[in-house]
Amino acid sequence: MKGRLRTNLLRWVWLVSLLLLGIAAQSFGQGCSQCLDNTRATPPAVQAAYRKAIYLLGGTGAALFIAGTLFIRRER
Amino acid sequence: MTAQHSRWTHHRTVGFGYVAISLAAACVGTVLSLLMRLHLTWPAWSLPLHGLILPEEYLALVTMHGTLMLFFVLTVAPQSGFGNLILPAQIGARRMAFPRLNAASMGLTGLALLVLLAAFFVPGGSPISGWTAYPPLSATALAGPGQGEGMDVWLAAIALFSLASTLGAINTLTTIVKLRGEGMSWQRLPLTVWGWFTAALLSVLVFSVLLAALAMLFCDRHLQSGFFLPTGDLVNGVLLQHHGDGSPLLWLHLFWFFGHPEVYIAILPGMGLTSMVLANFAHRRVFAYRLMIATTLLIGFLGILVWGHHMFVAGLNPFAGSAFALSSMAIALPSSAKVLSWLATIWRSRPRLTTPMLFALGFVSLFITGGLTGPILAQPILDEYLHNTFFVVAHFHLIMAMAGIFGLFCATYYWFPLLFGRLLSEPLGKLHFAGTLIGAYGTFLPMHLTGLAGEPRQYAQLTGGGSGPAGQLLQTTLPLQHGITYAAFFLACAQLPFLLNLVLTLRSHLLATPNPWSATTMEWASQDFDEASTEDKPTGLVTYRGPCHYSEDGVSFLPQWESGATSTLPPE
Amino acid sequence: MSPILTPPEIDRRHRAHESDNGSGRRPPTDKLTGGNGEGGDNWNDRPQGRRGPRERLSQVRMGLFFGLFAVLMFFIAIVSAFFVTRASGHFDAYSHYVNEWLPTTIPSILWLNTAVLLLSSASAEMARRSMFREVDVMDEWIGLSRRTSQRAAAWLSVTLGLGGLFLVGQWIAWDQLAAQHVFFRSNPSSHFFFLITIAHAIHLFIGVSALIAALIGLRRSHKLASRQILVDATVWYWHAMGLLWIFLFVLLEYGQ
Numbered sequence: 060m061k062g063r064l065r066t067n068l069l070r071w072v073w074l075v076s077l078l079l080l081g082i083a084a085q086s087f088g089q090g091c092s093q094c095l096d097n098t099r100a101t102p103p104a105v106q107a108a109y110r111k112a113i114y115l116l117g118g119t120g121a122a123l124f125i126a127g128t129l130f131i132r133r134e135r
Numbered sequence: 136m137t138a139q140h141s142r143w144t145h146h147r148t149v150g151f152g153y154v155a156i157s158l159a160a161a162c163v164g165t166v167l168s169l170l171m172r173l174h175l176t177w178p179a180w181s182l183p184l185h186g187l188i189l190p191e192e193y194l195a196l197v198t199m200h201g202t203l204m205l206f207f208v209l210t211v212a213p214q215s216g217f218g219n220l221i222l223p224a225q226i227g228a229r230r231m232a233f234p235r236l237n238a239a240s241m242g243l244t245g246l247a248l249l250v251l252l253a254a255f256f257v258p259g260g261s262p263i264s265g266w267t268a269y270p271p272l273s274a275t276a277l278a279g280p281g282q283g284e285g286m287d288v289w290l291a292a293i294a295l296f297s298l299a300s301t302l303g304a305i306n307t308l309t310t311i312v313k314l315r316g317e318g319m320s321w322q323r324l325p326l327t328v329w330g331w332f333t334a335a336l337l338s339v340l341v342f343s344v345l346l347a348a349l350a351m352l353f354c355d356r357h358l359q360s361g362f363f364l365p366t367g368d369l370v371n372g373v374l375l376q377h378h379g380d381g382s383p384l385l386w387l388h389l390f391w392f393f394g395h396p397e398v399y400i401a402i403l404p405g406m407g408l409t410s411m412v413l414a415n416f417a418h419r420r421v422f423a424y425r426l427m428i429a430t431t432l433l434i435g436f437l438g439i440l441v442w443g444h445h446m447f448v449a450g451l452n453p454f455a456g457s458a459f460a461l462s463s464m465a466i467a468l469p470s471s472a473k474v475l476s477w478l479a480t481i482w483r484s485r486p487r488l489t490t491p492m493l494f495a496l497g498f499v500s501l502f503i504t505g506g507l508t509g510p511i512l513a514q515p516i517l518d519e520y521l522h523n524t525f526f527v528v529a530h531f532h533l534i535m536a537m538a539g540i541f542g543l544f545c546a547t548y549y550w551f552p553l554l555f556g557r558l559l560s561e562p563l564g565k566l567h568f569a570g571t572l573i574g575a576y577g578t579f580l581p582m583h584l585t586g587l588a589g590e591p592r593q594y595a596q597l598t599g600g601g602s603g604p605a606g607q608l609l610q611t612t613l614p615l616q617h618g619i620t621y622a623a624f625f626l627a628c629a630q631l632p633f634l635l636n637l638v639l640t641l642r643s644h645l646l647a648t649p650n651p652w653s654a655t656t657m658e659w660a661s662q663d664f665d666e667a668s669t670e671d672k673p674t675g676l677v678t679y680r681g682p683c684h685y686s687e688d689g690v691s692f693l694p695q696w697e698s699g700a701t702s703t704l705p706p707e
Numbered sequence: 708m709s710p711i712l713t714p715p716e717i718d719r720r721h722r723a724h725e726s727d728n729g730s731g732r733r734p735p736t737d738k739l740t741g742g743n744g745e746g747g748d749n750w751n752d753r754p755q756g757r758r759g760p761r762e763r764l765s766q767v768r769m770g771l772f773f774g775l776f777a778v779l780m781f782f783i784a785i786v787s788a789f790f791v792t793r794a795s796g797h798f799d800a801y802s803h804y805v806n807e808w809l810p811t812t813i814p815s816i817l818w819l820n821t822a823v824l825l826l827s828s829a830s831a832e833m834a835r836r837s838m839f840r841e842v843d844v845m846d847e848w849i850g851l852s853r854r855t856s857q858r859a860a861a862w863l864s865v866t867l868g869l870g871g872l873f874l875v876g877q878w879i880a881w882d883q884l885a886a887q888h889v890f891f892r893s894n895p896s897s898h899f900f901f902l903i904t905i906a907h908a909i910h911l912f913i914g915v916s917a918l919i920a921a922l923i924g925l926r927r928s929h930k931l932a933s934r935q936i937l938v939d940a941t942v943w944y945w946h947a948m949g950l951l952w953i954f955l956f957v958l959l960e961y962g963q
Contacts, residue, residue, distance in 0.1 A: 063892035074799075075470055075715045078216055090447065090451065090453025090456045090457075090515050090519075091447070091448050091453075091515075091519045093448070093450060094447070094448065094449075094450050094452070094453055095453060095534050096252075097450040098341075098450075098452045098453065100184065100795075100798075101931065102796070102804060103450075104304070104794045105791070105794045105795050105796075106452060106795070108790050108791045108793065108794035109384075109388075109455070109791055110455070111790050112388070112442075112788070112790045112791045113388070113455065113787075115783060115786065115787045116388070116389075116783060116791070117392075117394055117440050117442075118343070119338050119779070119780065119783045119831070120235045120341070120344075120392070120439040120440075120780065121439050121440060122437065123340055123658065123776050123779070123780065124336060124337075124340060124435065125436070126437055126776075127308075127339075127773070127776065128336070128432060130322075131312050131321070132773075134312050134313065188715065232766050233766075236770075249736060258825060263834055292858060296866055301774070301777045302774075304778075305770050305773045305774050306770070306775075308769075308773050309766055309770040309773065311768045312769055312770060313762070313765065314766075338778070339773050339774075339776050339777050340776060340780050340781075341780070342777070343777040343778065343780045343781035343784070344780050344781065344783075344784040347781045347782075347784035347785050347786065347788075349753070350902070350906070351788065352901065354891075354898065358891055358893075358900040358903075359892040360786060360891065360892060361895065361898075362898065366797040366807075367797070370794070377892075377897070378807065378892055378893065378894060378895065379792065379793070379807060379894070379895035380795040380796050380797045380807055380895065381792060381895075382791070382795060385788055385792070388787075389784055392784070493804070554790060559821070559931075605723050628912065640885065
């Protein structure tokens with residue numbers, strides 16, 4: 060009984076959090092007008108380069124963080 | 136490495152060294168912040184022996200206050216200071232993994248502080264571009280008086296600090312992974328250790344990015360490169376001579392990739408300590424222990440991926456802004472889980488309201504108050520309005536600075552018997568707590584209001600802005616400004632009972648009983664386990680269970696180091 | 708796992724039955740442990756899994772790998788800036804988009820340098836392996852010979868020579884570019900070429916210092932375990948710098 064309640068609760072937590080994140084996703088592309096101007100004045104190649112750089116930096120950082128935590132699971 | 140270690144490389148020595156460094160930085164930083172408040176409220180007030188505070192001097196105060204407090208207090212004291220003083224004992228180890236490296240990084244941190252303080256005395260004075268040192272104004276000496284040698288000194292100090300933090304974090308990580316005593320499995324590690332672990336992992340990953348950014352900024356300043364400088368940039372009417380089409384946005388990316396995890400480095404150890412102290416004095420187990428471990432790691436992980444929310448109004452692509460807004464709001468989930476666990480741990484318990492417990496409760500309170508404004512600022516649309524106002528100042532001072540300081544006070548009161556064999560006086564401690572809590576809220580809550588009213592941050596002068604609508608708007612915030620300044624002075628004075636408490640307690644001969652708080656974690660195992668000894672022999676301690684095993688009826692408890700016999704809690 | 712000598716695994720004995728009380732009932736169970744100069748350090752007192760050189764080795768390795776995380780992030784930060792700057796330009800007075808980036812011609816000597824660095828990594832690995840060859844290590848542990856250390860020192864000297872050669876080669880490459888009037892300040896791409904190669908050279912210089920320290924340690928250190936750890940850590944660092952160089956070289960050669 061307690062276990063089922065827990066899974067139910069967990070499911071609700073997931074649903075609500077996805078919903079909350081989804082609501083945020085609806086507001087795609089919001090930003091200050093200066094930012095919009097700045098972005099429009101930036102050629103697509105540069106935008107793509109920024110995107111790539113963000114993926115590279117964030118991706119490596121996140122991957123190393125996960126690697127670090129997995130790394131330690133080998134120790135007892 | 137060898138059987139005998141020098142006292143200089145002993146982790147207690149190193150830990151006290153770190154604490155001394157951050158204490159010095161905190162004193163200087165506090166004085167600077169009070170000067171800022173005085174100048175904001177009474178611009179005509181002249182500093183004795185100095186004269187009027189000029190606008191550029193105000194900016195220098197902002198810069199040095201931020202740098203000292205964030206780097207040398209909030210990073211050094213919880214992570215390196217208490218990390219060294221308590222961590223080995225808490226995992227059942229006798230020493231840190233690399234004692235010499237440890238001592239070296241402490242020395243480097245001290246050197247970094249000296250170099251930074253030297254910025255006050257170089258020609259032009261200290262830098263004025265804030266602790267974030269945004270180019271192009273940080274990339275040229277033309278930008279202002281402190282941006283010449285002062286900025287170079289700042290760069291050198293922070294580079295040294297990055298190096299020291301990385302080395303220190305490597306030591307912490309290796310110690311936690313490799314030196315845990317017998318029976319200390321991952322599940323049984325106290326949450327403080329998980330906080331130190333996550334913060335150290337973040338330090339290893341982000342401080343070197345800061346170092347790279349500093350190196351590039353140095354090149355921009357002295358080698359005519361243009362990593363962060365756009366073509367044809369005019370500063371103070373002078374065309375900057377350099378090659379390349381750089382962008383300040385690039386610095387912002389690199390800096391905040393470091394800067395955001397940095398605030399988690401400052402607060403994660405405090406979060407862990409709060410969990411343990413709440414459970415300790417409520418005589419309860421930590422609610423959802425494994426979930427708390429998971430949220431600590433998750434906060435660290437997400438912390439790497441949210442840096443863009445500092446750049447919503449900096450010209451960031453709005454789509455990238457939305458992505459960063461999503462990841463920033465996702466952090467609210469593990470953070471709320473933590474708050475819920477704290478509340479559930481003390482829910483309907485009858486906690487012993489000792490001073491460390493009060494400071495832990497204060498931490499929770501400040502974390503909620505400061506945290507609630509987080510999701511607001513994580514919305515790009517709302518942040519546009521609020522970003523350059525005192526609302527942001529209120530947010531980060533409550534959640535990071537004040538919560539961090541409360542974590543530090545909690546640690547001081549809690550571990551004082553372990554470090555000095557004496558209990559700090561409770562009445563003075565409670566006076567200190569009450570004063571600090573009132574001062575903290577009195578200083579930083581009204582800033583939300585002035586920020587919402589439109590008071591800009593990092594402006595040297597608010598009065599005399601003319602009779603335009605902006606000037607009138609600011610006039611209306613002036614009464615609150617006065618109140619904030621009085622509260623800030625009250626907050627500073629509220630630390631006097633603490634200092635008095637320290638002096639009185641250290642001079643008294645009344646020794647604390649072993650394990651005075653009925654704590655369950657390993658650092659309290661036995662008083663004859665001579666922490667100050669430099670001999671490298673095994674502790675002989677075995678960990679039998681996770682922390683905080685208090686019986687349901689609240690009569691007895693099982694410390695981590697006892698094989699089976701329960702100990703009885705002292706009567707109230 | 709490479710073999711490294713640890714004393715035989717012995718279950719932790721209970722203190723109550725620890726000592727032979729002289730009745731002759733209990734056979735002596737004490738094995739020879741803690742030899743090799745580890746004075747007063749009785750590994751039997753330690754819990755299993757943390758009894759000596761093996762654990763010290765894995766500690767140092769772990770610290771080193773966390774340090775390498777930091778080094779990797781340092782270069783990743785520079786490389787991500789590289790991608791952004793490579794694409795960036797500005798609008799000139801005629802509203803034309805101008806990208807100043809002129810790819811820096813990579814001096815062909817860098818190919819030779821890369822080969823030298825690869826070779827040095829191979830010789831470093833030979834040194835590392837020779838430090839852990841079981842039969843010889845046993846001899847050296849007992850004190851019959853110092854063959855392993857001597858062999859490792861020879862290989863490390865080769866590595867040191869090759870590493871020095873690499874640094875000289877990098878110097879020549881910078882010189883060649885200077886002769887063509889390509890300096891650090893010339894162009895965005897040359898900023899990055901010099902920044903990356905110099906930053907890597909500084910890291911490699913640390914490696915060279917570590918090699919020298921290891922060579923001194925091989926002569927001076929009285930403990931075989933310390934010698935092994937010194938060589939092992941130095942060589943892993945050296946490998947990482949070699950790998951990093953290949954990544955950076957490919958980036959500079961083909962990524963501009």
